[in-house]
Amino acid sequence: MNNICQGCGMPLNKDPQQGGTNSNGSKSEIFCSLCYKDGEFIDDCKIAKEMQDFCISKMNENGTPEIVA
Numbered sequence: 001m002n003n004i005c006q007g008c009g010m011p012l013n014k015d016p017q018q019g020g021t022n023s024n025g026s027k028s029e030i031f032c033s034l035c036y037k038d039g040e041f042i043d044d045c046k047i048a049k050e051m052q053d054f055c056i057s058k059m060n061e062n063g064t065p066e067i068v069a
Contacts, residue, residue, distance in 0.1 A: 007035035008055050014062065034058055 010032050020028040023039025059069035
């Protein structure tokens, strides 16, 4: 398994679901559960700033201080 999500960069060992899911229900080894479910990307981020804001908010929810996020 890779160390970080290839979608958002979150360390996969910090993923609450331990990885996203592929279309066949198996765990994804490259995407986290916040980015990927049932073989499709979850977010509708269209520009980099939206993705940054999404990642920061999820990191804050998981206890990461904003300055670190």
